[in-house]
Amino acid sequence: MDFKLGEKVVYPNHGVGLIEQISYGYVNGRSERFYMLRIVSSGLKVMVPQTNIQNVGLRPVIRANEAGAVLSYLEKGRSASHHDWKHRFKENSDRMRTGSLMEVAAVLKGLVALSRSKPLSFREKKMLERAKHLLVTELATVRNTTEQTVESNIVRALAKAKLQMPPTSAVVD
Numbered sequence: 001m002d003f004k005l006g007e008k009v010v011y012p013n014h015g016v017g018l019i020e021q022i023s024y025g026y027v028n029g030r031s032e033r034f035y036m037l038r039i040v041s042s043g044l045k046v047m048v049p050q051t052n053i054q055n056v057g058l059r060p061v062i063r064a065n066e067a068g069a070v071l072s073y074l075e076k077g078r079s080a081s082h083h084d085w086k087h088r089f090k091e092n093s094d095r096m097r098t099g100s101l102m103e104v105a106a107v108l109k110g111l112v113a114l115s116r117s118k119p120l121s122f123r124e125k126k127m128l129e130r131a132k133h134l135l136v137t138e139l140a141t142v143r144n145t146t147e148q149t150v151e152s153n154i155v156r157a158l159a160k161a162k163l164q165m166p167p168t169s170a171v172v173d
Contacts, residue, residue, distance in 0.1 A: 001053055003035055003060075008141060011048075012057040012099030013130070015137045016040045041137055057099035067142045070105050070135070074157035079109040085121060088114075092127055101138055107131045112158055 003009055007019045021036035033050040035058075048058055062070075092110070095103040108131040111124055120128065132154070139150045 001058075002050075003058075008040075008061045009035075009037060010059050010061055010099060010101075010138060011037065011039060011046060013096055013134070014039045014042070014044065014046070015134050016061060016141050017046065020045075040141075041133070057097070059099055061138060061141055062101050064142055066101070067139050070101055070139065071153060071157045073102060073105050074109055074154060075160045077106075077109065079106055079113055085124070089121075089123060089127070092124075096127065096131065096134075101135065104131050104134050108135060108154075109158070109161070 003019050003022075005019055005022055009017050009019060011017050017037035017039045019035050020038050023034050023036065024031055025034060026032065027049065035048045035050065035053075036045060037048065037058075038045050048056060088110075092107045095107050108128065111120060111128040111131065114120060114124070115128070132151075135154060136147050136150045139153075140147045143150065
């Protein structure tokens with residue numbers, strides 16, 4: 001997969017990044033193309049060799065029509081999670097690493113649903129916040145709107161699904 005200078009991409013578990021530089025170097029005696037990207041929300045800079053794009057899950061930002069599907073899933077989709085917290089945490093961690101926004105939405109929906117019936121562990125609270133952040137930032141980028149607007153849309157979708165997003169202060173103990 002080739003990316004262009006200035007293109008917005010998603011680096012799994014970190015969010016939307018901007019390709020700021022494309023350079024070439026030598027690795028093991030052969031020429032290699034590298035993408036230097038800056039994660040928009042944190043300023044973190046990451047250099048990814050083109051041959052490693054699939055391994056790390058670097059992908060283009062979703063299309064606008066896919067954004068509607070994500071919100072629709074939050075409103076109408078089914079979520080199931082393991083009862084044992086260790087299995088649930090591993091399952092959710094694996095989902096977050098895929099880089100798929102739909103998988104991130106599944107983690108968010110599952111954790112919000114769980115938080116309605118019992119308190120989340122510290123690690124699950126952090127994961128819920130991470131999933132929310134990744135969803136909000138990518139959907140705001142795709143829809144060319146503010147993060148506050150997208151967060152309101154997510155809250156509305158979860159409310160229609162009879163789920164309430166815990167307030168941020170309650171999640172980040």
